[in-house]
Amino acid sequence: MNPPVAIRRLSTAAADFEAAFAELQHWSEATDQAIEERVATILADVAARGDAAVLEYTRRFDALDAPSVAALEIGPQALQAALDGLPAVQRAALESAAARVRRYHERQREACGRSWQYRDEDGTLLGQKVTPLDRVGIYVPGGKAAYPSSVLMNAIPAQVAGVGEIVMVVPTPRGERNALVLAAAAVAGVHRAFTIGGAQAVGALAHGTATVPAVDKITGPGNAYVASAKRRVFGRVGIDMIAGPSEILVLADGSTPADWVAMDLFSQAEHDELAQSILLCPDAAYLDAVAAAIDRLLPMLPRRDVIRASLEGRGALVHTRSMEEACAISNRIAPEHLEVSSAEPQRWEPLLRHAGAIFLGAYTSESLGDYCAGPNHVLPTSGTARFSSPLGVYDFQKRSSLIEVSAAGAATLGPIAAELAYGEGLQAHARAAELRLPAVPPARVSPTGAA
């Protein structure tokens, strides 16, 4: 009646490990040409016709008929009313989570978000000025997969960065609004909110319409249409990473109750059938215990079918020779979420080079990080933790270099710049530096200059 979960069992000592590991890592997002073409059409239409196009697509795709885009705006009072209407326990949970997320991101701003400058010995001032973005758009999925925690995780770092205006878009198919999403917007300091979604919402934010203001960056998760639209408007506006399926990798030394680890694997797998849950452990008996816990606990969970499909399709229990080898394999995977479920997490942490977020010790379930520990839950997926970072305050700031060269500095730097500029065949660069010297030398003709 409940067949055991056929999760892959691998061993690093097996001859075919590398082949099996490569297969496990393989994931490629199919690009759907039909979606690409429809998104291109929608974006062009929104750019050309603005509000009229947004209204039309909202009617068509969300079955939501409105007389104007202005009628789709949810005012601050309505957001606050949603918050006030929540059950007390839910409101308290939302506010506690927001407070902790805000506090973490304030620390992040202190650690890396400040302007700096120095003067060198010839009086030249050098530095970098850090400023918030003027206006950002937060895309929040609507319908079935409405995640109020995503509102917090996107809007709070923007707010902490000092973004002037945070504009949220959230589709409300057939007009159904999710109270927890609106309440989260109130808690997180969203300035304006529109019940629009899909590629048309991304287009409205990127190009601006008579009603929806053009933003400088768009963040937040969405379906294939939203992802395609974000890719296409990138350059006109900034975007965050396009996320792949969610992943967890658990490094276990066998000291954590097997039920806890099984539930952590489930908590990733329940997102979606393509989500990936992997457990690495040098203790074969522990892997057996987790496998048994999986079979025992799964039938109790409402999302058991999704979890089973995910674990059987993309999950794995991997027997390693040692914790050191497990760490090395984790670095090859560069997982989004990495749990170090060990009695000595601080021993292994220094060996871990690539991960979106590292959860240390048996008590640190990934789900605490998803909601309320403080760090962001928007993390690099599909191995991109090798080169990218969690969403943070820094994503809502940008830097400008500052240079103020004194007359003395220009006399020191001018000949260096001129020498290199002539070497590159850029005479105007050289002359701009030389004109500022106390005695302007005659112009040289560089070898590569076509006089």
Added chain:
Amino acid sequence: MNPPVAIRRLSTAAADFEAAFAELQHWSEATDQAIEERVATILADVAARGDAAVLEYTRRFDALDAPSVAALEIGPQALQAALDGLPAVQRAALESAAARVRRYHERQREACGRSWQYRDEDGTLLGQKVTPLDRVGIYVPGGKAAYPSSVLMNAIPAQVAGVGEIVMVVPTPRGERNALVLAAAAVAGVHRAFTIGGAQAVGALAHGTATVPAVDKITGPGNAYVASAKRRVFGRVGIDMIAGPSEILVLADGSTPADWVAMDLFSQAEHDELAQSILLCPDAAYLDAVAAAIDRLLPMLPRRDVIRASLEGRGALVHTRSMEEACAISNRIAPEHLEVSSAEPQRWEPLLRHAGAIFLGAYTSESLGDYCAGPNHVLPTSGTARFSSPLGVYDFQKRSSLIEVSAAGAATLGPIAAELAYGEGLQAHARAAELRLPAVPPARVSPTGAA
């Protein structure tokens, strides 16, 4: 014989200013479908056939025949020999520039590149660990537009970040090597160098071949093939921004010698006919003086034809009502290079919100910044300074969140996480938190869970 340069003259007081300004800002990169298709083919071929494909395309596109990709590697001794072979003045200029760029980026690492953590009142540890990328690829254009300064500006921040291996690729059409480029690689700490270029080099770095190691990120400028290839491999590896034409905006109060400002406008215009040079000034007589300087100085410059085409096609001298208005217009443009050529640069700097680099005062020519002041010359173009930053140490580092929740912390955070997880219909998330509570409550069925 030398007709005056027909540079656009605008005035913010004119009725048609907004229309003229919109036209001035308009620039869109045409996507060449033929290039896109050839690049897709080349990348797929390099991914499938590795070294053999790289060799074949290098033979075809660079007229460079080699027995193996290994034969295209330039060893560290050859890089050092290029440095040793430079004229003394050129070598000194290169080394001085590198030292200043290194020093600036070391300050940058100190200011924003360090790990941090804190413990909250329930003993939970929170923080962020900053680590360098393992391996990066630096693309350096070859042939006519060989810029050794680009080698410094890409490789030094990577080196300062602590990147384990910096791999340079530079095409050498017909085997012609640029000694200054190789010397710059030696100075900047490049670990390996290959004389390959184009989409095939980007493909080799992204996928790895038997000889060229796969990297985690690719930075550096290139032609349309390189830009297209970088866009396509993005996701598998990180990339820097795809640069548009270079731009300078000069805010002048009329106190800088007109010749200096004219030469600064030239130094941008000489890059390329699509480069953009704009001067904003509230003093009409000063604009006339700069226009006269342009006509007088242009004939002396070897690259005068490119400069003229750039100034006439995309340049402008704009008369503003005030310096304050000039600053506001500058913020609308968000220029790559922004010179504040004023006797009071510190008065205007706080008004300037968006720019890649800000050059303060008459002595700070943009060309000093291009080569040797210290800050990076890889800057956001085409208005992207609204949301992005100069290339820096931070581009060669990534961050991982750290969370270690104590038993007491799990007891505090668990109910919050569970409440929100049930609210989102994610029961496994809720149970993973609840299993870690001192007294595990019975499971709830969330309203959206399909039990």
